[in-house]
Amino acid sequence: MEWEVVIGLEIHAQLATKSKIFSGSSTAFGAEPNTQASAVDLGLPGVLPVFNEEALRMAVKFGLAIDAHIGKRSVFDRKNYFYPDLPKGYQITQLHEPIVGLGHVDIVLDDGSTKRINITRAHLEEDAGKSLHEDFQGMTGIDLNRAGTPLLEIVSEPEIRSAKEAAAYFRKIHGIMTYLGICDGDLSQGSMRCDCNVSLRPKGQEKFGTRTEIKNVNSFKFVEKAIEAEIARQMDILEDGGRIIQETRLYDANKDETRSMRSKEVANDYRYFPDPDLLPVVIDDSYIDAVRNTLPELPDQKKQRFMDEQGLSAYDATVLSATRPMADYFESAAKICGDFKLAANWVMGELSAALNKSGELGIENSPVNATQLGQILLRIKDNTISAGGAKKVFQAIWDGEGSDVDGLIDSLGLKQVSDTSAIEAIVDDILNKNTAQVEQYVNAEPDKRGKMTGFFVGQIMKASKGTANPAVVNEILKSKLDAKIGG
Amino acid sequence: MHNKTIAQIAKDLENKVYSSVEITQHFLKRIEEQDKTLNSFITVTAENALQEAKNADNLRAKGEASVWTGIPMAHKDIFCTDGVLTSCGSKMLSNFVAPYDATVVSNFKQAGAVSLGKTNMDEFAMGSSNETSYFGAVKNPWDTSRVPGGSSGGSAAAVAGRLTPGATASDTGGSIRQPAALCGVTGLKPTYGLVSRWGMIAYASSLDQGGPIAQTAEDCAMMLNVMASFDTKDSTSIERPKQDYTASLNNSIAGKTIGLPKEYFSKDLDPAMAAAVRAAVSEFEKMGCKVKEISLPNTHLAIPAYYVVAPAECSANLSRMDGVRFGHRCENPKDLEDLYKRSRAEGFGKEVQRRIMVGAYALSAGFYDAYYVKAQKIRRLIKNDFVAAFKDVDIIMGPVTPSPAFKIGENTSDPIAMYLEDIFTIALNLAGLPGMSVPAGMVNGLPVGLQLIGNYWDEAQMLNIAHQFQLATDWHKQAPAGV
Known part of the structure; x- marks a missing residue:
């Protein structure tokens, strides 16, 4: 059967703000664990989030760059789930009213044609911390330096049709983010991470097939390879008459394959609701225009x-x-x-x-x-x-x-000699020292002479220690040799 | 000495009648003697208090004292205090020493006040009787077999028992006004956004508001002067010009129109309570106020809406108590899930668990619209009722509670009966309005509170009206036997 690949990407880009999205802590990468985590980032009792307006400005910038609808009213929601590197037991994100609505980018395909990929939305949220499983003798260490780093999650429509297109789209978003200076674009440090939703359907069928999500792919190359591997895996299953299980998968670059991340996939109920600690973010046209004026x-x-x-x-x-x-x-x-x-x-x-x-x-x-x-x-x-x-x-x-x-x-003595009299002297000297070659030149068929000038040029350049202007040398040499033929 | 109000102590300190160390020692001694019975404090910071008092006396000696310099007071244990146990009345935080000060706490420190310690409360401010505290029930100083109300029962009982002249408190559904009423003291719940919530451990973020409990309206005005401050650390704090709430206390209130909501004088209200409230209202008529019956037609929806919104918010707010970074952690967890489940099952009391579960249910997929969204719509209706009413009246008055203080244990097996305790107070929190409880009579030897409901940001007028009432009456001067 002929299969059509359906891919949608969710890109998490860390915004290059100096401080975190809801606290004053630094966002710099690579500090000692938990040295850039304030009471707010630790989720201590009694602390409250305060929205960093710089993150708003950056998100609006991105929205304008992809010609998107900008949400004049956006609302932060709490996404509730328990995990040790999620200090508050909920992530502050935007569900129903994101800052950036429908937009689009154009990617260039291999054949040189362009394809438009629509972007469903982009919303602001806070990053979680990191769980460190090594070096703790069976226990888990938690580093909350990253907790609260502002993220822009950019969600594409499922309009991507190949692994190559996916990589081109990822590159395109990366280019826009770095052009705008709103993300450092350093994939190796996780500044941009990509979740790839992949499904297959028989060509011509409208209904989407069951999709899997490959989590946290962090290079252009791996996006392409991970999706290729996942397409191959799904195709094998479908060709054998099997069914795809909706699940989260991880790409193993060493084995070049994806594997299931959670065997028992329970549908999580995140119990979203508007965060009562934060007011809706309301912006007007003059704000948007002011940001537009800063677009590079x-x-x-x-x-x-x-x-x-x-x-x-x-x-x-x-x-x-x-x-x-x-x-x-x-x-x-x-x-x-x-x-x-x-x-x-x-x-x-x-x-x-x-x-x-x-x-x-x-x-x-x-x-x-x-x-x-x-x-x-x-x-x-x-x-x-x-x-x-x-x-x-x-x-x-x-x-x-x-x-x-x-x-x-x-x-280095590389200055060219363009002084005609100086070069003339060298040319004369070389021609005088190489009368045999001059003779050959004069007696050669006219169409062979061109090649023979190389010898003289080489000698002249050597004599000038490479400083003679080749154009001037050529001109003088040609006129002198021509004079000899004529004479 | 301990019957003195904050205003009197301020004067006495200024006139060097006694020193801050002396008055602080006096209250510390009273706490030591009386609080074995009342259990109104979770932590007494005697050493700190005496040091602060000494510093205050030094400042005064140098002529650098201001109004609050050296006045003792206490903080509800919901406010984080740097270096001091901040338990929120819970086993979960029974080992949590806060590494920072709540804005309210730092405001009092900066003003020069002396903190005696941290007052008892219902666990995570969930309760109307102070029986849910991990540190034991607080006793009502008027009758130690009865509850002081909650959740700020420790603050109210400590003021009524004269263990402190004033205490901070917080009010999510009535937690300042109800205990103030049951203990015969004065309490004020400000407009939402007037007092910073930074460092005040969240129960229901959109309803929580800190406020004062003291003997008199004048003292509450003095405390509010310190507590009210715009705070960039709290996004729901609202920037307004700084106000002196004591400035207008002595204004005449003749000609003011008082609204009496007919829904507040329903069959739920003990007739003796109704009589006491009406008697108080007639005092205002004597002072030249007009009385008008009004209607707040959505009053009956307040409790159902509250018990969706507050549990929903608390179910998320309390998720951070997970045994991972601070607070109670179970012994020998098998795995992560076991750590979460047992730490939370052991750390939280029954009422807290009940509200977390109700809230999680109300927010769950498929129920969110029917419960949470609908409750938010009801909030708007309730707010609209008040906005309409304030077109015709200057202030609204009514009862604070349906009955006087009940017996310890009387309502513990019936959560609904306990929830109905807040039937007259909850609507204000849903609307974000300011309210007060002022001592206004006695029923069966127990205090009755008169509730004042002000318009948004109208604390000054509300305090003015309450103060004028206290000049005309002496209910607020009555103290429990033996005090």
Whole structure:
């Protein structure tokens, strides 16, 4: 049978507020356990939550970026369940009246076409703490540093049809969040986590099949692999005439398979009700407009601009606008040298290759920063150095041999000689020293001569220690050789 | 000395009639002697109190004293006090030493008051008799075989027994007014949002409000001056200009219109109580007030709505008492579920468990709309009744309780009878209105309370009216035998 895959993602993104969503504690990652947990985060008797308005601003920003309906009145609810890392015995979240309503994003498919994925809603909630099962001799340790970190839960419509689309959608949301500066986007630290709802149905059937939920997938690659594995598992069962059990599953990257997280899945009754400690959050158009005015240019807009104004190809524009650090790097280098195409070639070529080779480096901590690359390219543009010289400067900075572009050009002796009389002297000298080759050149068939100039250029560049401007060399060389043929 | 009011003590301290240490020692001695019988305190912080009194006397010697400097008082054990046991009357928190001060507590500290200790209460403020306290029932000083009311029974009994001139309290469905009435003292439940709930252990967050219990309206005004404060740590605290509630106590109340809700004089009310209340109202007529019968047609819905909303909120509020981070934890838990179940079964008393279960049921899928949502709609109806009534009257008066203090044990086997104790008080909490209980007569040798219901934020006028009544009568000066 032919099956259709139905996927919906719930992405939990930690908002980059300085303090927690309902307390003044810091949200910084990696502190000693329970050192960033106040009385509120510990859920001590008598404490009360106070909503951090910064989280509201960020959520509205996201809503505007996905062209969503913004809830002018949103309400916090209590979701009741017991778990040791949930200090109050309930999580404060938004059920019926979320801050962000229906919105959408467009993803680019492999064939280059775009697909719109609708986003049902995005709501604010608090993160739980962490249960630590190792190192406690059969007991469980609780770290409440993370408890109360603001989360934006972004729920897609079940409109995703493949693991690849799911990964593209996750990347897209990641790009928007980091562009907006409302999430640090660091997947390895759990800044964005994804729950994947996956089901299969016979092609053409309207009714959804039974779904499973893969919890807490935290990389683009794993989203794709986990969903692939789950699709394969479900298909095997369905093809054999079996039934899918609605359950929560975990992806095991080592075995590349999903496994059941809770064998006895009891439908939890969370007994939601509006949190009486918090007032409804009411905002008006002027608030929304003020936030709108702070929106940066978003990936889609930037891509369009790169294509329309700078003449970049769709592919280059997509790559260079995909993440904010990439786009920021590219644009500032391009602005310094004044040539977007040259900058595009270098960022996607020399720089990307170097970063890839290094393995772990991201563009934001590239040893050659955007200003330095821009200056290197500027020196190509103004003929101070050759492309080859530029690579040497780039490498020198990368290797930590210096940071001042012009200083390195001097100390490495890379400054091009464009002075025609100086170059003429060298050309004459080389031609005089290599009369045999000149002879060959003159006697060669005209269409073979082009190749033969390489020898002279090489000699000239060597004599000038690589500093002669190749364009000037070529021009002078050609006119001198032509003169010999003519003569 | 112990019959002195807060206002008198303030004057005496100012005039150096005695020192703060002396008056503090006096009350500590009274607690030591009398509280074996009354059981109105859970914790007495004698050493702290004497230190605070010494500091107060030093301040006064330096000429830096203000009104409250050195005045002894007590806190209901629902208010977190830094470094002091804060049990909320429960076994669950019988080992909980709060690491911070409630805003109400820090307000009194900053004002220079001396805290004698923490008063007894119904467990987690759930009760109308103070019999649900893990630390034992509190006795009514007027008749120690009777209840003092609840849940702030410890605060009311301590003031009535003259073990403290004033005490903080809290009111979710009548927990300040009912015990004040049964103990013959004055209590005030402020407008919701006037007194910060930070550090006041939550029972039902949308109904809970802290307030004072003292001998007189004037003392309540003085306490409210300290308690009322806008607090950014409580999102339901409302920012308003700071008011001096003592400033208008002596205003004339002639010409004020008093509304008497006909629903409050129903068959549920003991005729002797009704007579006492009517007699009190006629005192106001003598002072030039007009009396008007009004109707609050949804009064009968208050108790059913309350017993959905309050348990629903408490079922979530008390979830944090899970034996994991603080409070009672069962011995040798087998696993996580066993830890939760036994810690909570052992730590909570029956009434608390009953309300948690009622609340969890009312919130459960399939019942939420029928119970919780409907109860919230009733709240609006009840509020609308009052808003309509206040278009025609300045203040509403009625009884606080259907009858005087009942015997200890009399209502314990019948929760419904116990719930009906709050029939006249609960509507205010649902509406968020301020109310008072003022001593207004005696029935069978037991005090009767007159309830004053003010409009929103109208505490000053309510206190003014209560104070004028106390200038004209001496019910509030009567003390239990032997005091």
